[in-house]
Structure formats: C-alpha cells, structure tokens
Amino acid sequence: MNSQELTDESRRKEETVQHMGRNYPRRDKIAEISSEVKDWNPYSRLMALKRMGIVENYQKIRDFTVAIVGVGGVGSVAAEMLTRCGIGKLLLFDYDKVEMANMNRLFFQPHQSGLSKVHAAASTLEFINPDVSFETYNYDITLIDNYDHFTSKIKSGGLHGGHVDLVLSCVDNFEARITINAICNQLNQKWFESGVSENAVSGHIQFIIPGETSCFACAPPLIVATNIDEKSLKKDGVCAASLPTTMGIVAGFLVQNALKHLLKFGEVSHYLGYNALQDFFPTMSMKPNPQCTDRHCLIRQNEYQAFIKENPTAEFKKLEEDPDPVKHDNNEWGIELIHEDLKNNDTNDRLLLAEGITTAYTLPDTYNELPGSTLKEDEISLEDLMKDLINVSNQ
Amino acid sequence: MNSQELTDESRRKEETVQHMGRNYPRRDKIAEISSEVKDWNPYSRLMALKRMGIVENYQKIRDFTVAIVGVGGVGSVAAEMLTRCGIGKLLLFDYDKVEMANMNRLFFQPHQSGLSKVHAAASTLEFINPDVSFETYNYDITLIDNYDHFTSKIKSGGLHGGHVDLVLSCVDNFEARITINAICNQLNQKWFESGVSENAVSGHIQFIIPGETSCFACAPPLIVATNIDEKSLKKDGVCAASLPTTMGIVAGFLVQNALKHLLKFGEVSHYLGYNALQDFFPTMSMKPNPQCTDRHCLIRQNEYQAFIKENPTAEFKKLEEDPDPVKHDNNEWGIELIHEDLKNNDTNDRLLLAEGITTAYTLPDTYNELPGSTLKEDEISLEDLMKDLINVSNQ
Numbered sequence: 001m002n003s004q005e006l007t008d009e010s011r012r013k014e015e016t017v018q019h020m021g022r023n024y025p026r027r028d029k030i031a032e033i034s035s036e037v038k039d040w041n042p043y044s045r046l047m048a049l050k051r052m053g054i055v056e057n058y059q060k061i062r063d064f065t066v067a068i069v070g071v072g073g074v075g076s077v078a079a080e081m082l083t084r085c086g087i088g089k090l091l092l093f094d095y096d097k098v099e100m101a102n103m104n105r106l107f108f109q110p111h112q113s114g115l116s117k118v119h120a121a122a123s124t125l126e127f128i129n130p131d132v133s134f135e136t137y138n139y140d141i142t143l144i145d146n147y148d149h150f151t152s153k154i155k156s157g158g159l160h161g162g163h164v165d166l167v168l169s170c171v172d173n174f175e176a177r178i179t180i181n182a183i184c185n186q187l188n189q190k191w192f193e194s195g196v197s198e199n200a201v202s203g204h205i206q207f208i209i210p211g212e213t214s215c216f217a218c219a220p221p222l223i224v225a226t227n228i229d230e231k232s233l234k235k236d237g238v239c240a241a242s243l244p245t246t247m248g249i250v251a252g253f254l255v256q257n258a259l260k261h262l263l264k265f266g267e268v269s270h271y272l273g274y275n276a277l278q279d280f281f282p283t284m285s286m287k288p289n290p291q292c293t294d295r296h297c298l299i300r301q302n303e304y305q306a307f308i309k310e311n312p313t314a315e316f317k318k319l320e321e322d323p324d325p326v327k328h329d330n331n332e333w334g335i336e337l338i339h340e341d342l343k344n345n346d347t348n349d350r351l352l353l354a355e356g357i358t359t360a361y362t363l364p365d366t367y368n369e370l371p372g373s374t375l376k377e378d379e380i381s382l383e384d385l386m387k388d389l390i391n392v393s394n395q
Numbered sequence: 396m397n398s399q400e401l402t403d404e405s406r407r408k409e410e411t412v413q414h415m416g417r418n419y420p421r422r423d424k425i426a427e428i429s430s431e432v433k434d435w436n437p438y439s440r441l442m443a444l445k446r447m448g449i450v451e452n453y454q455k456i457r458d459f460t461v462a463i464v465g466v467g468g469v470g471s472v473a474a475e476m477l478t479r480c481g482i483g484k485l486l487l488f489d490y491d492k493v494e495m496a497n498m499n500r501l502f503f504q505p506h507q508s509g510l511s512k513v514h515a516a517a518s519t520l521e522f523i524n525p526d527v528s529f530e531t532y533n534y535d536i537t538l539i540d541n542y543d544h545f546t547s548k549i550k551s552g553g554l555h556g557g558h559v560d561l562v563l564s565c566v567d568n569f570e571a572r573i574t575i576n577a578i579c580n581q582l583n584q585k586w587f588e589s590g591v592s593e594n595a596v597s598g599h600i601q602f603i604i605p606g607e608t609s610c611f612a613c614a615p616p617l618i619v620a621t622n623i624d625e626k627s628l629k630k631d632g633v634c635a636a637s638l639p640t641t642m643g644i645v646a647g648f649l650v651q652n653a654l655k656h657l658l659k660f661g662e663v664s665h666y667l668g669y670n671a672l673q674d675f676f677p678t679m680s681m682k683p684n685p686q687c688t689d690r691h692c693l694i695r696q697n698e699y700q701a702f703i704k705e706n707p708t709a710e711f712k713k714l715e716e717d718p719d720p721v722k723h724d725n726n727e728w729g730i731e732l733i734h735e736d737l738k739n740n741d742t743n744d745r746l747l748l749a750e751g752i753t754t755a756y757t758l759p760d761t762y763n764e765l766p767g768s769t770l771k772e773d774e775i776s777l778e779d780l781m782k783d784l785i786n787v788s789n790q
Contacts, residue, residue, distance in 0.1 A: 027505055037633060037634045039495060039496050040494075040496070041496055042495050042496065042505075044496050044634055045496060045500075045595075045634060045635070045636055045637040046636070046637075046638070048595075048633070048634055048637075049594070049595060049638075051633070051636075052593070052594040052595070052636045053594070054595065054596055077501075077643070080501060080639070081501070081639040081640055081643065084498060084499050084500065084501065084639045085499065085638070085639065086499075099435075100434060100437050101432075101433070101434050101435070101436055101439050101440060103437035103479060103524065104437060104438065104440045104441050104479050104481075105440075105479065106472075106476070106479065106501070109522065109523055110437075110523065111522075127504065127505065127506075128498065128504055128505065129498070198447065199444070199449055200440075200443075200447070201449055201661065239432045239439055239440060240440070240443060241440055241441070241443035241444045241447045241449065242441075242443075243441070243480070243654075244475070244479045244480065244650075245476055245650045245651040246647070248472070248476065248643050248644075248646065248647040249643075249644055249647035249651070252640045252643040252647060253644065253674075255640045256640040256671050257674075259638070260671075260672075265672065266672030266673065267672065269674045276651050276655075277655075277660065277661030277662065278661065278662055279648075279652075279662070279667050281676045
C-alpha cells in the first residue's frame with residue numbers, strides 16, 4: 001500500500017458530511033434488520049419483500065460477500081445498489097482515479113476528482129450504510145504482482161473466511177475479463193460479466209457458472225460487448241461514449257440478477273442484453289465449449305458432467321424447459337446455443353446480431369461474402385468472431 | 396412559500412461539500428459544451444455520441460426543459476441522469492420529506508433526512524452540474540390551490556418562456572397521475588408516465604402524446620402498475636416493497652426514452668414494461684380511446700385525426716410498420732392494441748397479464764369465470780379493469 005492510499009484511507013475514517021453548517025456523523029450500525037414500518041428504518045421497504053411473498057428470508061443478505069472488479073460507470077452504481085440493500089460485505093477493486101470526465105455517469109461527485117475510485121466509493125458508501133463491511137484494493141488485477149493477492153481475496157475474502165459469494169465484473173477491457181475468468185474457473189467461483197458498448201447504446205450481463213454455462217473463454221465474441229480500453233484510446237484524443245442511463249440500467253440488471261441468485265427468487269438470466277435504440281432485450285443460455293482454451297474450464301466441465309450423471313434431475317433448468325433448443329453445432333469450438341429468445345419477430349431477427357449482441361464488434365460489411373461462408377443473415381461464424389476477438393485483444 | 400422553504404432555499408445556496416477537511420465550492424458554469432477529450436471535461440463522453448453517429452446534435456440538450464413530478468425512488472434518479480447529461484433546465488415537484496426509510500433506493504443520503512425532497516435533490520444536483528437551471532416546488536400538485544401554478548409552470552416554465560419540453564411523471568398514486576394526465580391533455584403536452592409495482596419486481600414507462608397515443612384516462616388499467624399510495628398504507632403499519640435495482644432500471648428506461656425523443660435518435664417506446672423475476676420486457680403501442688372520459692383527450696384526438704387527414708404520411712410510424720396489428724376492439728372503450736411484442740413464446744404468453752403488465756392489479760382468481768366472460772387466458776376485459784380502477788382510485 002503506497003502513501004497515497006494510506007492518506008486516503010486514514011482521512012476517509014474522519015470524514016463527516018457538512019450540511020446546512022453542521023457536520024453529520026455516520027449513523028450507528030443496526031444490529032438486526034427490522035421489518036418495522038417507521039420513517040427511521042432503512043430496511044422496512046426491503047423487508048416488505050418478505051410480506052409480499054417475493055423473498056423468503058431477506059435478512060440473509062447480511063451473510064453475503066460480493067467482490068466488484070471495476071468501480072466505474074457500472075461498478076460504482078452496482079456497489080451503491082448492494083450497499084443500500086444491506087449486503088454483508090463488499091470488496092472493491094480498481095486502480096483508476098475519479099475524473100471530471102466521469103461526471104456524465106451516476107455516483108461520483110465533482111469534489112472526488114483526483115481520489116482513487118475505490119476509496120472515494122467506499123467513503124460515500126460507508127456513509128450511506130455503515131452496516132456494510134468494505135475492503136478496497138487500489139491495484140490493477142491483471143498485473144502478475146497482484147495475482148496472488150487478488151486470488152486469495154476471492155478465495156477467502158468472504159465474511160466468514162471462505163469464498164466470496166459472487167464476483168461482479170464491471171471492467172472495461174479484455175485483459176481484465178480474461179483474468180477474472182481464469183481465476184473464477186480455477187476457484188470454481190460463480191461470477192457475472194457485464195459490459196457496455198463504446199457507442200453507449202447497448203450493454204449486457206452474463207452469469208457464468210464454471211463447468212455449467214459457457215465461460216468467457218468458451219465463446220467470448222458472442223458475449224462481450226467490446227468496451228474500448230480507455231487508456232489506449234485517450235492517447236489518440238478520442239474516447240468511448242457513455243450515458244448514465246445505459247450504465248445505470250446495466251448495473252440494475254447486474255444487481256437484480258445477483259440478488260435473485262443470492263436470495264433465491266425469480267429466474268436468474270444467463271445472458272441478458274440491452275439495445276437502447278430499439279428497447280430490445282435478447283436473452284439466451286449457452287453450454288460450455290468442450291474445446292475451451294481455459295484448462296480449468298475443462299476440469300469444471302468434467303466435474304459438472306460427472307455430477308449430472310449421478311444427479312440427472314439437477315441439470316440446469318433451461319435445458320429441461322426447452323423442448324427444441326436451437327443448436328449451432330457446426331463450429332470447431334463445439335459451442336451450442338441451448339436457449340434463445342432472440343427470434344421473436346421480424347424486427348428482432350434483423351437485430352439479432354446487428355444490434356443485440358454484436359454491436360459490440362465491428363464486423364466487416366462484406367461479412368456474408370467471405371470465402372467459404374455459409375452464413376445466413378441472422379447467423380454468425382464463431383471462427384470469424386474468434387479472429388475478431390484476437391484482433392480486439394491485441395489492439 | 397412558507398418559512399421552512401425559505402430556510403431550506405437560502406441555506407442551499409451557501410452549501411459547500413466538505414471532504415478531507417476542506418470545503419469545495421461548486422464549479423463554475425461551462426459556457427459552451429466541448430468535445431475535447433480531457434480529464435477535466437464533464438461532457439467529453441456525451442459529445443462522443445456525435446462522433447459515434449448516435450446523436451446528431453448533442454449540444455441541443457441545453458435548450459430543453461423537463462418537469463419531473465415526484466422526486467422519489469424513480470424521480471430522483473431520473474433527475475440525476477438528466478443533470479449529468481447536461482439538460483438545460485429541470486423543474487422538480489414533490490411535497491414529501493426525505494426519510495431514513497428511503498435509503499434503500501439510490502440518490503438521497505442519510506444526512507438529508509427531514510429535508511424536503513425537492514430542496515435536498517436540487518442541492519445535490521446543482522453541485523454535480525451547475526450548468527443546469529433548477530426550479531423546485533414543494534407542494535402537492537393534486538390540490539386545487541396548486542392547480543393554476545402547476546399548470547402555468549408546465550405552460551410557460553420552459554427555458555425560453557414556452558411549454559416545458561417534456562413532463563416525467565414519477566409519482567406513486569392514482570390522483571397525481573390523473574391530474575398530470577388532465578393538465579397535459581389540456582395543454583397538448585407530451586409526457587411520460589412511469590410506475591413500479593408494490594412488490595418491487597415490475598415496472599413500466601409509457602409515452603403519452605395527446606390525441607395520438609392512448610392517454611392515462613383512455614385505458615389506465617392496462618397501463619398503470621399500481622403503486623400503493625404510501626400515505627394511506629403507513630397508517631396500517633405496512634408499506635410497499637421497493638428495490639434500488641427496479642427503480643434505477645425504470646428511471647433509466649424513462650430518461651433513455653426521453654433522450655431519444657428530445658435528441659431524435661433510436662425509436663421511442665410507447666410502452667415498455669419490466670418484469671424482474673423473468674427478465675421479460677413487454678412493449679406495445681395503443682391508440683387513444685374515442686370514448687375517453689377526458690374531454691381534452693377527445694379534442695386532441697380530433698385535432699390529430701384532422702392533421703392526419705391532411706398529412707397522411709405523418710401518421711405515427713408503428714401503424715405503418717405493423718402489417719397485421721393485433722386488434723382488441725370488442726370493448727366499449729373502443730381501445731385498440733395496435734402493436735405488441737408480448738407474445739414471443741409460451742413463457743411470455745403465460746406472463747402476458749399475470750406478470751408483465753397486470754402484476755400491477757390484484758385481479759380476482761376467478762377472473763375467467765365471471766358471467767358473460769369470453770376471455771382467453773391471455774386476454775383481459777377492459778370492462779372489469781375499469782371496475783378495478785374505480786376501486787383503486789377510491790381506496
């Protein structure tokens with residue numbers, strides 16, 4: 001930890017909020033969540049989820065630990081949502097500083113410019129809800145020097161010393177996603193991937209259960225909305241567009257599905273896309289790729305197959321529910337789309353790859369004219385996407 | 396204006412934000428929005444929407460005035476999004492105070508408990524972006540005493556003395572919605588309705604163009620997710636559930652569609668629903684009801700029909716695009732559903748009214764057994780919904 005961090009950290013503890021000439025201390029911790037309907041109770045509207053029959057045991061939220069990697073336009077809002085829901089513990093990872101150029105997204109405020117994002121975020125969040133435990137890590141998770149520390153935090157950073165319950169990836173570059181993917185496959189850690197496109201009008205979330213659903217290395221091009229790595233762009237005097245709306249919506253989808261998973265209500269989406277121009281929301285589930293390049297993914301797949309063999313009724317629900325899954329198995333990665341809600345009508349057909357998922361990628365206009373291509377308009381070659389991906393990752 | 400308001404107002408002007416032992420003044424206004432990609436520029440990521448080909452003239456956002464009625468879980472986040480986007484002017488209407496019980500939603504912070512919502516919101520928003528003009532009105536728009544003032548503000552509260560450009564309804568009760576509807580029909584004012592259900596897991600937005608699309612009085616039961624009027628509930632010691640996720644998502648949909656309308660990009664949804672349990676998003680468009688009980692709606696309908704007669708190519712796009720619109724014209728209100736994306740698959744069919752739109756209402760279980768009913772499972776009788784509505788409005 002460098003001196004800048006120590007300074008931020010120690011000052012954060014002293015911070016109070018001045019309003020109308022007075023300093024307000026943070027409120028005391030609340031020992032037990034109450035359902036009482038009183039103006040002073042910050043949990044009454046959440047505990048009402050029990051009375052409404054939505055969540056069986058809302059209090060359980062206090063037992064969960066979530067790691068958020070990337071505390072920018074999506075990650076900071078996701079952290080605020082979980083904080084206000086009363087999550088047990090949050091681990092925040094980022095190495096960026098707040099800039100005025102971030103003020104077009106929710107959460108950070110102008111006076112925080114120049115502060116590290118993780119410390120600025122934790123300061124605000126602790127004030128909003130002191131019942132939540134926070135740990136902040138101001139480093140780049142993709143650097144080899146940080147590998148052991150980051151891995152150990154995912155493995156034993158939970159409230160009770162075990163695994164965190166969920167990792168939320170809110171990063172803006174390929175390297176960070178592939179790092180999270182590798183570590184989560186190795187640790188058998190469930191996580192959500194998220195992304196917003198560089199033109200700010202589409203985004204997605206994806207739930208990755210190692211061995212059970214497609215991982216980030218199984219079929220990345222279908223899954224990632226490319227975010228421009230802002231560092232590499234700014235030197236050219238250009239930047240990706242962003243909107244507080246799109247980022248707030250993606251953060252909302254991310255935390256809503258995280259809550260559904262943790263508190264066991266509703267159905268967790270394996271993939272949910274958002275196309276802002278048409279208000280179109282593609283969903284699908286994908287099986288893992290038996291030829292995935294991540295060896296830990298293959299180990300998890302074998303474990304899952306062995307488990308399913310012994311527990312045939314446990315296989316994940318979508319497979320059972322879909323009597324006629326759309327399969328695309330003519331590709332060398334062996335990826336099968338096992339469920340998709342993409343083909344609702346003519347409009348959506350047209351949008352399937354043009355707007356819904358692959359606005360993400362700059363596909364060549366002459367896509368259907370490539371030699372050897374047998375693509376229809378609404379299909380896409382994984383081979384070419386893999387090539388695109390390699391280009392993206394090398395940029 | 397009472398003394399409490401004056402006190403809040405005058406103190407708000409002096410407020411600074413203390414951080415790390417220092418008081419930070421609000422930043423100076425920025426005379427002209429710049430595209431320059433620099434850390435200090437709060438508009439660089441928004442102006443990038445032009446370079447990305449999404450918005451032709453982003454700067455125009457500074458010319459627009461939006462009135463937000465209801466500054467709660469949805470309205471406060473909508474106001475923050477518009478503020479960060481650099482909207483010209485915001486008018487905020489609410490008569491509630493911030494409570495600790497609101498802390499499970501985004502935006503307000505604990506130190507603001509006890510302050511009026513409009514003043515607390517404007518204080519934060521002015522600090523975030525001093526380029527935006529704010530007007531705050533701490534009163535109940537449904538009271539007859541406030542009718543003239545509210546109407547005059549919608550009519551001439553715009554930046555240049557004319558109509559506001561858009562009204563966003565973010566209220567939690569029927570009376571306020573019907574008041575906004577009546578005034579907007581009278582003034583020929585475009586507005587968006589929004590709502591979140593009392594169980595916190597569904598919501599919607601609706602774009603109302605007087606005379607052209609169904610107004611709130613034309614077919615309210617299909618449109619409104621019932622929010623419990625919190626005032627009437629709290630006396631019984633119960634409250635509606637709420638989640639920062641659902642409210643943030645609905646605010647995101649609301650502002651995204653408002654931006655699409657104002658800045659002319661993408662397609663504005665006439666109705667967009669959100670079902671959080673299944674990640675299901677019904678969309679539709681509805682023509683106005685020729686027997687609407689709101690007489691100004693009928694006047695607007697006649698004007699629109701006369702306009703269409705003279706300008707047949709101007710008729711609203713959805714009608715032209717849908718070669719086989721689903722029509723439900725066997726009802727005494729003459730309401731026609733002119734476009735719907737609701738029937739995507741079996742799951743959605745089942746959800747159509749059970750979860751997608753009418754979670755909103757407590758429909759009798761014996762719905763299909765009512766005398767004279769010819770309903771199929773995925774249809775709903777407007778007659779009965781009208782009855783339900785009357786009950787809701789009288790509660």
